[in-house]
Structure formats: C-alpha cells, structure tokens
Amino acid sequence: MEFRSLARILGILVTIFSVTMIPPALVSLHFKDGGGLAFTLAFFICLVIGLFSWLPNRNASRDLKAREGFLIVVLFWTVLGTVGAVPFLISESLNISTADAFFESFSGLTTTGATVLSGLDDLPKAILFYRQQLQWFGGMGIIVLAVAILPLLGVGGMQLYRAETPGPVKDSKMTPRIADTAQYLWYIYLSLTVACALAYYFAGMNWFDAICHSFSTIAIGGFSTHDASLGYFDSAAVNIVCVVFLLISGVNFALHHAYVVTRSLKMYMRDPELRTFIGIQVCLVLLCFMVLLGDSVYDSVGKTLDQALLQAVSMSTTAGFVTTDFTAWPLFLPILLMFASFIGGCAGSTGGGIKVIRVLLMNLQGIRELKRLVHPKAIYSIRLGRKPVPERVMDAVWGFFAAYALVFVIIMLGLVGTGMEEVSAFSATAATLNNLGPGLGEVAVHYGDVPTASKWLLIVAMLFGRLEVFTLLVLLTPAFWRN
Template sequence: MFVKFRLISKILGTGLILFSVIQLVPILISLIYSENNYISFFQSALITLASGLFLYGVNYNKDYEDLKIRDGFLLIVVLWFVFSIFASIPFILQENQISIVNAYFESVSGLTTTGATIFTNLDGELKSLLFYRALLQWVGGLGIIVLALALFPILGIGGMQLYRGEASNPVNNNKLRPKMAETAKSLWFIYLFLTIMCFFCYRFSGMSNFDAITHSFSTIAIGGFSNYDESFAHFSNNFIYFFASIFMFFSAMSFSLHFIAFNKLDFSGYFRDKELSFYSLIIISSFLIIFVVLQSSIGLPNIDTLILSLFQTISFATTTGFVVTDHSSLPLFVPYLLIALAGMGACAGSTGGGLKAIRVYILYRQAKNELKKLIHPSSVIPLKVGENVIDSDISDSVWGFIAVYLFALFFGILLILATGLNMETAFSTIFSCLNNLGPALGNATDNYASLNDASKVILSFTMILGRLEIYTLLVLFTTFFWRS
C-alpha cells in the first residue's frame, strides 16, 4: 500500500499512550487545591490510554520501518487533529459542561500555541483546568519545535524547503545531529531549561508559584494563555513584563541556534545569523516607533510607556499574544502595526507562528535587487542571504508560500463572513488563527466565546492549517497525494 496506514496507526497509538500520562498531571493540582474535578482528568486519561492501547495492539505485529514523505505528511496531520480531539475530553467532562465545539476549539488553540480562548471568567476557573490549558501549550510548543527541526526538514517544509538538510534557519550551515531521537532529546533539555529559568524569573518578580509555573509554560511555548481575563495586565508589574519580553524573544529565535549554543558552547551563531539580525532590527524599530507614539498620546510615566511598548511589540512580533492594555484605548496606528508584526511572525524553527522572518527577509533582499536592476538593467545581481547565494527555485518557493498564505487568508475570511460575522471580526480572527497569534478585534476582542459554532470550527481548522505551515495540510486535499 502506498500509504502505511497500519504503521501510522501504531505510532498514533504510542503517542496517545504517552499523552494519557500528561492528562494525569492536572490531578495533582486538583488535589493540592482541594478541587473535585480530578475525576474528569482521570476519566480522560483512561479514554486516551484505552484508545492508544487499541491502536497499538491491533497493529502490534507491524514492524517499525522508514516512513516515506507521503506517510510523514499524513502522520503529522493525523497526530494534530486526533490529539486535539483527545485533549478536548477534560474540558467536555467538566461540571460546567463546555460544549464539544468549544472544548475542541480550546484544545486546538492550546496545542497549536495560538492562545485564543472561549473562557469568559478565567479569574474564577479551577486551578487544575488553568494548569491543563497551560500544559497543553507547553506540550504543543515542544512538539512544534521537534517538527520544525527534526521532521519538517525531511519533508522540505516549514522554512526548511529553502535549504534542505540544514538547521531550521535555512541560511545557517550548521547541521543538527543526524539521529532524530538524539536531536529531540537535546531540544527537550533546552526547552525545559528555558522554562525553568522563566519560572524563577517570574517567581523572583512577584508571581505566585502557580502563576509562575503556568505562565512560564505559555511564555516559552509562545502560547498566550493566561490565568486571568486581563492577561498580563493583571500583574501590573514592570519586572514581570520585562522578563516576559526577554523569554518571549528567546523562544522566538530559531531553536537551531539554541541547539548549537548549548551543545557546542558556541554563542557566535546568535550574532552571525542573518534572520535573527533582521528580526531584531524589525522589533527594535517597531518598539521605538510605538514608544514615541504612546509617549505623545497616553500620558504614562516614561518607564511605564517604555515597558508597555517593549512588551506589546515583542508579544505580537513573536505571536505570543499576551496583552497588558486595552488596545481600543491606544492610537489606531499601534494595534495595526502590532498586527502587521504578527503577520511576519517569529523565526523559522521556533514555537512562533506567522510567515517567519526568513521568508520576509528573502523577499526584502529580492525587492532590493529589483530596485538595483532598474538603475543597472543589464547587471546580474545574485540573491544573497549573508554569504549564501539563494537559487531561483528557493525564491520561487517563498513566493509560492506567500501566495498560498494569502489565498488561505482570503478564503478563510469569506467562510467566516458566510457564518454571519462582520468584516472586522472575520479578518482579525482568521488572521489571528492563521498566524497562531490569539488576540483579535471586533466580537472577539476579549475572547471567542460569543462566536457561533460554525465560525469556531472554521477557526479551529485554520489554527492547525497555520501551525502546519499550510502546505502540510493542503497537500492531503490533492488527488496526486492519494495516487500510487
């Protein structure tokens, strides 16, 4: 058979068995805070475990073998959709009876690290449920990194199609270790180390242990889930805002750079990497512009305006989606600049969403070359990123991705409009979910609870579409994928 369904089912079963263990962790939080919803997590874990054992058992005799590219695409998509289904079970079994659509939306938002939520009273929610939401983002973020650096390169997607076989930054010639398991283990250590450091910084700045744990999960995952309706504005603490900005930025870097720095103790890659340099320049420029605009309009003390500008710039540029102020109270220019930053997104090989900075940088370099050719029509100007010459097929792939991205954005807006929502809500929600950002405008300014079920289903699909770099999911809808 040209697609190895039984092997994919066995791998899926193994994943569900492991995921059932993760669903048991919130039981500890439930017992610590004397909450009575631990049964729902236990039941969810049993359902997930039983399903995983069944899939593994019926395919037990199927030996592990090399997956082909076709199998890889199908496996990644199936994992994301199926895990989201099982991740939604604890929400469904809660006493407040969250609907199936809302539960699935919340679980997809968590695992894709989007951060859009249907909860309307987070301040009054059970600690175990808040912990579970943050844990979903943390696990999802780790999965995204492993996909981006270990699996996507094999499939030629996720920014890796620019330089196949290289680390996630396509213009970085430092290769990851060839063994996927060894690579994943190193990435896990780095991810855990950053999370622990973030926790201690939050705790040192005044967060409670619980808030520090959950917010370190969502910060390192670039997720955006918070325990409060006001998000980070609840803390009103400049030290917390500063440390959050630092760790959001670190998480938005390509983890291939962290990988090399941790394994070789060579930190020069951070300074040589063209994508990171370009990304940093965009963030610094946007931060200064927003600071000047806010300084002349909202009348806060200089240090408060400085921290506010820095936090919101990095939060949106990394597609984390934490907020510390009501955007409707800001000059109209600021929210739209922040949205534009989210469109670019983070670096390739990070937990962030968006187009990825490397693609935007290649487009910038190509546009610059075209301007030069207007002055010197007969000149042959190579497209270069650093010292690397970019082939025409690479630039074509970038333009191809931009075209598919714009088509997905436009088509998604039409679908949301068809559900009866207004244009502002349709554009902002599709844009936010496609870029795995979270915050939106219109009817979804505070949360997504008021949206109809049809729009939530569309947005759930859009979140997975954006997280899987569009191509991974769309290729399954082509006829040639299913032909032997």
C-alpha cells in the first residue's frame, strides 16, 4: 500500500478544498452578516493541513492501483467531511457541539440533507451559502472533479472513477480519457445549475435563494435557506421548477452527455432505466394525488396536485425538499414516500437510494425465477432493452442488496440501542443510508434532538449511502489489506 502517495493526494485535495471557504467569506462581506471570520480562519486551517500532508510526500508519485483507489475514495470523503466541519465548529453564530458540526458537514457533502440546525432564517448568509455549496460539490462527487485535476498533477484517475461511479456497471466510459469524462460531466452539471438558478429567479426567488437552491436541487441534496424549506415561498412556479430539475438530475448523466454529443432524444427514449424511473414517478404522483383528493386534504384540485407532485418527486429522488408536513398525510402515504426513497434515482445520477437499475434488474430476476418454476429446463436470459445482462452483474446486484440490508439492520439496531424509538430509528436509517434527509417521528423536522451516539452512527450511514456500501465495506475485509 502506497501510504505516502495517498498522503500526497489527500494533501492536494484538502488544499484545493480550502478554496471553497472563500465564496462564503465573500458572501458574508457582501451581506455584512459578520460570519466571514469563521471561513477566513477555516481557509487557513485547511490550507495548513493540506500543505503539511503534501509537502513531506510531494515526491511520492506512483500510479494508484485498485486497492489504493478504494482507500483514497473513503479517506477523501472522511477527511473532507472532517475539515468541512471546521467553519461550523468555530462559527460564533452557531455554537454547536462537535457531533453536530460533523453531522452537518457530512450531511451536506454526502447530499443527505438531514440537518441539526433550526432557525435557518436568522443565520448569517455565509453559513447558509456554505451548506448549499457543500451539497453542490458533493452532488457530482468531488472525486470526479479531482479525477479531472489530478492527471495534470501526475496522478492517474481511472481507479478513483471506478470506485466512485454509482451503479452496477462501472467499466464503461463516455470518452477515451477519464479526465475528459470528468470534465464533460462537470460542464453539464454546471450548465444545469445555472439554468436551475435562472429558473428559480424568474419563478420568484431572489438571487441568493435562487443560487443556493439550485445548488441543492441539482445535487439532489435538500438543504434550504429557510426552516420551512420550499414551503417558505408558497409558490407553484417554484415547486414546478424544483420538480423539473430534480427529474433531470435523477437521470443518468451519461444520457445527458449522449444528448449533448448527438443532439438526439433517442438515447433517452431507448433507455429502460429511464423509462422505469419516469414510470415510478408518475405512479407515485397519481397515487398521492388520488388519496389526498379523496380525503379532501386541500381545498382545490390544483393545490392537491401541486403538493402531491412536489412531495412525491422530492422524496422518491431522495432530495427531501418539502412544502408541507407530509408526515401528517392520511393512510399509508408517509410510509410509501419513505419506501420510495429506497429506489432513488438512476445510476450515474446525483440521487441516492439503491438506484432504479438495480431494482429493475432484481425485478427481472424475480420474473425469471418464476418462469423457471414453471419450466425448470428452460434457459432464460435477462435483457435490458436488447442487450443481455451478464451474470456477474446480476451477482453484483444481489450482493449489493444483501450488503445494503445487512448495513441497514445493524445501523437501525444501533440507533435503537442508543435510545431512539423504533419508528424514528427506522426512518432515520432509511433517510441517511438513502441520502434522503427528512424522516418520520422525532426526525421529521431536524436531527438536533437525536442522541449524540446516534448522530455518529448516522454519519456512518451517510458514508455507506454515498459510497454505495461496497466501497466502504471492502476496507473491512482482511483480503484488502494483504499484500
């Protein structure tokens, strides 16, 4: 294991990350909110940490192998989540505990959107901007940005890309060079963010809210600058903008890249995962709409459709934006939306959850097993579109599902053991492992009242969800550390 090379890379990345403290400081300077000092100090702290890690190891330049790739990904998210907590720790406006600062930082960077903070409307603009910015960087994955930068510094990136890219199939690249792939993804990501910010502005938000909410929308994060989330704006136009860009961000970014290159919508229409994703969204919205309409929860059909559309899409894509207390909705709707988050977005999107492609493949496998019961000697292949799915992919999907279920049960039992009641423990585990944010029970609004031990467990759940379980679990196997 090339530990000096790993320290060198981490030093470079933390040094780069220190630059992200500058925009919040400038925001503070513009609004004169007094919150800029914390970010100025955080900039120098992160810069010193990065340089101290890089300087002694600056000549340790070797190619990364698969093992180092997985380790650097885990270390990267852990270290950045840690240094990202520095402004929260030293800010005089917050005065929160170490556990709360780490929770907020990891929640932002992993795009979970769970928060321990309340009174957001009264916080300095710098703090609010920083929270949104964390989600924006975490949305596509700062690792992908690093893959575009590190080759220029003499560090290969293919191992990082394979360890970070979500979904069951990780070997395909959109361009021959991995740096070009990462750059294309970031161009698309940035373009969508600008378009979303403009749409929010024309829908009625001020520029600050529009930019901040575009960060968390494209990242499918869910942080807001207001305690009432999108409900603060009470605007159907704002809700529509949110839904449209959540759906766009929930699609595999490889399809967006294909559209940019070919200027043809055929890639979207032919993709079986996208068709399934849209079908799930339509079914959820219709079901929520009909139940809410039947129970006369809202006083008009338009209002009912608006609320059903926003909550259904937001929860199922794992964004977690809300405009109302959906936990008070009738019948099974709160539980339904919580379970919808298990599916999440498409592979290669900024959404969390198990991913639509895995759920689709497990469904096809279930259908195949039913057919085999009727015709035991028949040979059935699983196909996505016209292409057969290799058995190794199916094995990986079922292995992921088993590992996911095991991690879910262990974390949930751990939360119950720390004193959380069962419904809150279940929903908190689901919300953090799926990178969703809001839960049920005592975590429906925020996580500030959760026991300290539970917060640390939930941070681990966020990492498992962001790294899609296997990337973190592989470090716990003895084989990984053998030479």
